[in-house]
Amino acid sequence: MSRAWQSPWSEMDPVRNPFVWNDDGEEEAELVALIAAMVPGPRSEVGWEPGYRFTDAATRLLMDRYGRWVFGWSWAIGEGGGGGVVGSWCCVSHSVGEPDATAAKVVASLLEWRDWLEELAEKFALLAPPADADPEDRSWHLERAATRLVTLVVDRTGAECGWYGLCRTVLKWFLASTGMEPEDAERAVDAAIGGRFKSWTRPSLVLVDTVGEDLAVGLTGRRPYRDH
Numbered sequence: 001m002s003r004a005w006q007s008p009w010s011e012m013d014p015v016r017n018p019f020v021w022n023d024d025g026e027e028e029a030e031l032v033a034l035i036a037a038m039v040p041g042p043r044s045e046v047g048w049e050p051g052y053r054f055t056d057a058a059t060r061l062l063m064d065r066y067g068r069w070v071f072g073w074s075w076a077i078g079e080g081g082g083g084g085v086v087g088s089w090c091c092v093s094h095s096v097g098e099p100d101a102t103a104a105k106v107v108a109s110l111l112e113w114r115d116w117l118e119e120l121a122e123k124f125a126l127l128a129p130p131a132d133a134d135p136e137d138r139s140w141h142l143e144r145a146a147t148r149l150v151t152l153v154v155d156r157t158g159a160e161c162g163w164y165g166l167c168r169t170v171l172k173w174f175l176a177s178t179g180m181e182p183e184d185a186e187r188a189v190d191a192a193i194g195g196r197f198k199s200w201t202r203p204s205l206v207l208v209d210t211v212g213e214d215l216a217v218g219l220t221g222r223r224p225y226r227d228h
Contacts, residue, residue, distance in 0.1 A: 004072030004084075004113075005165060007181050011068045014118045019066060020043050022112070028107055034061060036101035039096065051092030058106050060159060067112075073110045075166070083162020083199070085153075116156075120170065123149065124177040129187040139216040140224040146192070146212035148220055149174055154202055164197035171215070 010016060019061030021027060030190035036059050040050040055074055062070040075084025088108035089095050127148060129141035149170050168189055175185035184205050194213035199205055203211075216224055 003082075005169045007068065009176040012025050012071070012072075012117055012173065013177070014114070014121050015102075017067050017069045019069070019114055021114075031065075032065070032100060033106055034105040035106050036099035038199055039099040039102045051096050054096060055056075055092065062110060064106060070113070071114075072113045075107065075113070076109075077160055079155050079161035083157065083160065083165045085116050085156050085166055087113050120173065123152070124174050127174070128178050135220045135222045136224070139220040139222040142219055143209075143212040143216040143224040145174060146171060146215045147208050149213065150208050154208075159200065161199045162198040163199065164193070167197060168193060175219075188215060188219055191215075 002014070035058055038054055038061070040054050059071065059073070062073060068070060072084065073086065074089050076086045076089045076091065077080055077084060078090070080094065081089065088107050089105055095105050124145075127141065127145035129138040129145075150167055152169040153163060153170055157166060171192075172182070172185045173188045175188060176182050180188075192211050194214075196207060196211065215222060216222075
């Protein structure tokens with residue numbers, strides 16, 4: 001199965017990928033029942049392979065029902081979850097157990113992931129450079145966006161294991177949301193970060209500002225001309 005970090009923003013963008021959730025409880029109950037029937041067994045009897053088969057099967061079910069944006073539902077915070085942003089799920093060894101409880105965690109994680117995507121879309125729209133911005137103005141907007149998005153990821157993940165992978169993906173998605181080709185966005189972000197972010201290490205304000213400026217200068221050839 002594909003993972004969220006492999007997906008383009010076009011597949012994640014809530015504007016292009018609507019999600020209708022029935023709040024009367026019926027849809028949640030139906031989804032919990034479907035997922036619970038897929039849980040392989042009690043936690044003490046679930047090994048890694050059956051557990052991962054279950055998460056892949058749950059992902060397929062969610063994807064068929066709602067779309068490819070669901071791929072991040074299990075991208076959880078910390079080492080067990082791969083350095084993501086979801087707090088309702090951890091990993092196979094900790095989150096797979098009694099069927100109904102496990103299914104409820106999957107549903108909670110799905111909704112949490114959707115909330116994260118919607119928050120990102122709002123921030124991307126607010127931080128995007130104006131269409132008529134000159135190179136210096138565009139540079140300032142790009143630096144501001146990068147520093148604020150990096151800070152957001154750090155705050156949400158606690159800079160735990162692998163957090164920089166989510167940071168890289170968020171910056172890449174932001175640039176793609178402004179119209180940049182995904183491959184170009186990936187190269188720009190990789191060049192700006194340059195391996196300077198580390199697991200279990202909260203980056204200094206100076207480092208965050210440096211990465212933001214490097215991204216802006218790399219894309220515009222101009223240094224930002226205003227303070228934040």
